Amino acid sequence: MSVVIVNRRQFLTTSAAAAGGLLVGFTLPGRTAVAAIAQGSASSLPLNAFVHIGTDDLVTLIIHKSEMGQGTVTSLSMLIAEELECRWESIRNEFAPVEPAYGVIGVYGSNSIRTSWQPLRLAGATAREMLVSAAAERWGVDRSLCHAENGTVVNRSSGARLTYGALAEAAAKLPVPATPALKSPSAFKLIGSSPKRLDTPAKVDGSATFGIDVRLPGMLYAVVARSPVFGGKLSSVDATKAKAIPGVKQVLQVSTGVAVIAENTWSAMEGRRALTLTWDEGPNASASSAGIRELFVKLAAQPGAEAARVGDPAAALASAAKRVDAVYEAPYLAHAPMEPLNCVAHVTASSCEVWVSTQAQTSARDIAARASGVPPVNVKVHTLFLGGGFGRRAQVDYIGEAVEIAKALNVPVKVTWSREDDIRHDLYRPASYVQFSGGLDVEGWPVAITARVVCPSFGFSRGGVDGTAVEGITPNPYQLPNFLVEYQRADAGIPTTYWRSVGYSQNTFFLEAFIDELAAAGGKDPLEVRRRLLAGSPRMLAALNLAASKAGWGSALPAGRARGLSVVNNIGSFTAQVAEVSVDAGVVHVHRVVCAVDCGAVVNPAGVESQIISGIGTGLSAALKDGITIDAGRVVQGNFNNYRVMKMPEAPVIDVHTVPSQSAPGGIGEASTPGIAPAVANAIFAATRKRVRVLPIRLDA
């Protein structure tokens, strides 16, 4: 894929590009309407994406989302190309700049397909109709005699054909059809198929440009020494030795610490190593994981703000034939995308440009404007490929920092974070502590669950409840006659943010493992308990049944192996998993995972499969490897030697099955991450009778 750094001007609904050709803009409902109102101009909804057909027959599709591995470039191109009827081989892509025409650009919540499904097909259809009209005019025939096919318009009365390239300039001058017809699903050629990823060629020969690969004339390189303790402030700096390192050009105090600017990344790192710094470590100087846990335990002893209530939970627990109490815990997690954070910035008196792998282009533009003092309209954000994001790159702190440094220099600067910077100065998936009680009736079926969730906030609050901190416990797909969820906000001084699947990443583990405990306490098959509680959620039930059947739930396994189940309904999709596990001298081996997902209409089956596999990998690393711990106010882990992740020998077989569906697409990027930890934990119980209630999983040998 050729990713061209573009600085397109804002286009109106239809306009000829400088190169000549047809551009189609369109509006997105919902989010962009909100953006338009925020700008005070609801009457001129911003444009979000383009189809550009060159006179050379090349079709350039503008991607207004980030590509961080989830396949958006390919799948969004499929949505447009399906209706456009262009040749797949003729497609080129560019990432959209931040301009009002594109609305708010940001990729999170597995939203790319969900929010683009309708508008991008309309964009393709709009362009197609205009090309057909242009051809009909040229031939002087009724347009009902013409149709689009494989990058050409066909005249059925004469058999003549004109290529899109030959029609593009004429089509651009035609009125935009108000209601272009969309294909019926039975006519789809691309949607539902798995064409080759458009970004693969560039990713196998080293030519794919990630943010960290940007090189500009005269560019300098920087690293920043930041407070080792969250919230600490610089007390003193002695840069004498740092300035003596060959290649070091400048040492600069910035709001996040001390920047060392050099001729190359290595010299900047060596310079930083030679700094003598003292810090006022502030109120978090003595923070520790043990202290944070003490805080959680103390808060768990007090009632929290009510997040959900059904029936009479207290009475139901009191009258239950059997009661089960359990405490579950999960640690802070770092994101650790393969590409460490970085940003290239260039600030002049009147302009600011950033080149960055980001999930949040519009926020990037805004923070760059604030940090540079340049009006937002004069800020340009160039989106590069992301070497992973997982939510970290939805934050823009590292972009503001780079712009601040660039403002102090007259040349472009690339700020690179070391892996240690990345892990120790992350914003983390919060640690969490949940106190559950459950009640069973005389037959052993669950009739009540209460949960008190103690968790730092993700930053949202309504009536004292951070819905993100409890999501996965409530809402959940089950129907329970008695149900209570309370939230206790714990302010632990550790910065937090989204991490792949957000609150579900820990809460689905908690709830699904506790459901398993209730099933065991009642002497029931965990599959049967879930089926009974999911009677009101047919899509969740269908995914569960598909996973159970494909996994051979209940059938014999080799000695020592056992299965565990989980379900989750997040990001508009329904995902069930069965993990097949053995435990050998305390080491957990995950042999096979069967995952069934109902994510609505499937745009790209290979994309769905790879995202399910990837999401399970993320969840498995978190379940089996390392969490983030705090000591003396500092993050203990710093690199892949002590913040370990899954490697090839441990990667299980993962069978992915989709539930056929005509519903609008759900999300997929975060669908499978929540359910793998509980599926594994429940399988461990089935294999060993040891109940796992704490992540990461640690079993005695």
Added chain:
Amino acid sequence: MAIDFTLNGKRQSVDVPANMPLLWVLRDTIGLTGTKFGCGIGQCGACTVHIDGQATKSCQTNASAAAGKRITTIEGLSSDRTHPVQRAWIEIDVPQCGYCQSGQIMAAAALIAQTPKPTDADIDTAMQGNICRCSTYRAMRAAIHRAAELTANGGRS
């Protein structure tokens, strides 16, 4: 210091500190950015290149140690993505985010060169120094078997 080596088949001279890791010589001094920085301590394999045919972590190799050696990076593996490992990677559509893939491909190419018909165990051993946060591991293993097939067939599928 002045250091000479062969890079992707051509003579290359650089003047850099002797202890500067080859990774940064390649990326910042020479401008070949296909070789990636991932950890800086030899734990992730994103910086894997070939030195005299051996898969080597360039973040753990000082510039001085490259003197006189034959170095191949992802840019030099083939001029047109026709190395069997690249062909297999394209056929199976392995990459997701793609950031680790240069290193993975270089590790796989060195394996195939030394072990033309690797078993799963051979592959696991050769590749366990390379991390992929998108978990393309099983796809990579399949692609390495496919690359071995392509190599055995003299490049014909």
